[in-house]
Amino acid sequence: MKKLDIQKIRSDFPILSRKVNGNKLVYLDNAATTQKPNSVIDSISNFYKTSNSNVHRGVHTLSIESTENYEFAREKIAKLINSPSPETVIWTRNTSESINLVAFTWGEKNIMSGDNIVITPMEHHSNIVPWQQIAKKKNAEIRYLPMSNDGKIEFNNIGKIIDSKTKIVALTHVSNVLGTINPAKKIIDIAHDKNAVVLLDAAQSVPHMPVDVSDLDVDFLTFSLHKMMGPTGIGILYGRKQLLDEMPPYMFGGDMILEVSYEKDAKWNSLPYKFEAGTPNFADAIASGVAVDYLNQIGIDNIWQHEKLITEYAMSKMLSLKKIHILGSPDFKDRGGVISFYHEDIHPHDLGTALDQRGIAIRTGHHCAMPLVRSYDIVAAARISFYVYNTIDEVDAFLYSLEQIEGYFTK
Ligand SMILES: Cc1ncc(COP(=O)(O)O)c(C=O)c1O
Known part of the structure; x- marks a missing residue:
């Protein structure tokens, strides 16, 4: 696998340097749509x-x-x-x-x-x-x-x-x-x-x-x-x-x-x-x-390897969070870069809105898979999804915010 220069890749995407609600954008909604490089x-x-x-x-x-x-x-x-x-x-x-x-x-x-x-x-x-x-x-x-x-x-x-x-x-x-x-x-x-x-x-x-x-x-x-x-x-x-x-x-x-x-x-x-x-x-x-x-x-193989790395990191951290439940297999080796989850005490929409206040874009809802989401006895889930421009730092920013929001909602 080629070591990717993610910062250089990020510099090709003008939107990634914008701020949302006063914070650096952390875009974790790539399964919905991805951002576009300058060349496109x-x-x-x-x-x-x-x-x-x-x-x-x-x-x-x-x-x-x-x-x-x-x-x-x-x-x-x-x-x-x-x-x-x-x-x-x-x-x-x-x-x-x-x-x-x-x-x-x-x-x-x-x-x-x-x-x-x-x-x-x-x-x-x-x-x-x-x-x-x-x-x-x-x-x-x-x-x-x-x-x-x-x-x-x-x-x-x-x-x-x-x-x-x-x-x-x-x-x-x-x-x-x-x-x-x-x-x-x-x-x-x-x-x-x-x-x-x-x-x-x-x-x-x-x-x-x-x-x-x-x-x-x-x-x-x-x-x-x-x-x-x-x-x-x-x-x-x-x-x-x-x-x-x-x-x-x-x-x-x-x-x-x-x-x-x-x-x-x-x-x-x-x-x-x-x-x-x-x-x-x-x-x-x-x-x-x-x-x-x-x-x-970039190389589609390299993109895949990078996403696996990020997913593995995010999954390993999220699996240890007591009130977070991840949908699907806990085994990150056989997963794509999509993690849907719910919090025991916080509605996904509240979570999505609170994360947005911190500049972090995630998806919430039924993800156009209503029967599947309902089969887990929930009406909505939160979802983070990655692409080649996402970084471990962004996952950390998401996890840090999750912890802060949890403290706010459950105190
Ligand atoms: C697995 C899967 N199939 C189909 C679609 C529909 O794609 P589009 O909205 O581009 O038609 C999506 C979009 O999220 C998807 O994730």
Whole structure:
């Protein structure tokens, strides 16, 4: 592992030097969205200042430049996840849209009455609600893989859950609440043995650790650029070529057609354009490529090692706090950089507000995983989540404030 110069990395993120409520910002809400380096911010403003033009439409220089940069950014994403080709990498708005696209195109075509869809109890709403909707429409069943109290998938009876009627297994790679890293490859192999396809929600994995779609042999992979230093409003759907080829389009309009006439049905464009109707978000796609450059410059392996170090440090300290209860596994070796917890006597919202007074940004609430949080007999939890620019000093600042707030609320 390369020793990272975290202070130098931090200096690339202008927001990290701002103050909040008179205190230095300590940003520990990275699972919600990450901060952006200068190179990404500059890419967006330079694009509008110097190159703005629509893609795939013009023969003039600006349009050609725009198109090339847009497609080059797609190539960078394809390389990051080791997609066999850029044509199987589709730009969407975010992870939620990517999952909806699969549910309502692939699902619409392939899920029939009596089939089942397998998910896990630790899914984000984005990977529950679209499946519930298509299941309702198709009279299919939603099944859940069993999970232990410390947030790990249990494999004992998995053969009874993923069966010959299972059409798709859709699961999160890393839980945004529990930090659990699911054994994706093992589940993919089990699902493929039953001829089911697998969608991996990689919103919390691709930004933090190496993810290789070819090695995983996964059918669909979804993630959001705003969670990996890129802009908001842009996400990715990776799909296996044969599946994408067979799927009907999701939206209809410009760019996704090959031929249109007054009389006949239109013919669809080839991949990836079949799924990119209308003017795409090219400014942010190009900036996404710059975000990938930035990640590669640090090294995704190095990012992962750094986050593990910070998580291990924070977990080891928090596990010794008497009134703090951490959701998920206490074993920090098999966790992503997400720690959700609650205090016996302080409501998470009070804790979040008191920390904000000290400049510390954390997430509080149900984390878009209401059924999961409720399964722990709580209505809300607090969550800290890390990225490569977080430091041990920031964890200490958080722990110190936690202690102060505890003293204030419980005296
Ligand atoms: C695991 C997981 N899946 C899906 C999403 C949804 O991502 P987006 O809001 O970018 O669509 C999130 C966002 O927090 C997430 O953490």
